[in-house]
Amino acid sequence: MPNERLRAVMAAGGWTYEALAAKTEVDPKSVERWVNLNRVPRRTTALRAAEILGEDVHALWPAIRQPRKARGVSPDLEALYTQRADLPVSVFIDLFQQARRRIDVLVYAAVFLHEAYPKLNTLLTERAEEGCTVRIAVGDADSPNVQQRGQEERYGHGIDSRCRLALMHYQPLANTSGIELRTHGTTLYNSLYRADDQMLVNTHMWGVNAYAAPVWHLRRSAEGGMFDTYAASFDAVWDTARPVEG
Structure with missing residues (x-):
């Protein structure tokens, strides 16, 4: 059969x-x-x-058994990675390629995406042309919170320069239909990479660079769960962010 x-x-x-x-x-x-x-x-x-x-x-494949989860563990939690460095960039790219409705990116810089996959802008443009709504929020290099993060992660002035570099990477998308680019100055507790009902959450820890911090892979399973909490967090930051003109 x-x-x-x-x-x-x-x-x-x-x-x-x-x-x-x-x-x-x-x-x-x-x-x-x-x-x-x-x-x-x-x-x-x-x-x-x-x-x-x-x-x-x-x-x-209904025959594949659902893994048992400890009591209290969110059903939205698909996987947990010890550090972002454990994930090949292809995981992020594949996630974006699968998106049909929405892509949301909330970071300070995350220039590793463009460095490892130079065709990222082309991918995002193609997704937008297919009707996908794309929202990208990068850090405001002049924000006190960004500069404070640099000190906490021992970057010094490195993090604000990487925010400027990230903005340069995304700037060509600013006037693309279906894509919005903004800068934010919030305290970034997590970097978020969403594609439809899946999301990679790169948690942030004091004194630890983002690549060495854990990543949660979430898949929305029900209304009001862990996925929706992070999605609402993105919206809250987005509302405070400033649009970038092309």
């Missing part, structure tokens, strides 16, 4: 066996078996495939 749900999702996204196999690092024949014979991949492979397809893994 074929996996009709998987077949429909792949067809809607224009995915071939070969393309999905390349992304999930398996043989195309394995993908063909997932579809036509309803074979269930290994859990890690299934999670990767579901994320690529923008679907819930348990909707595609």
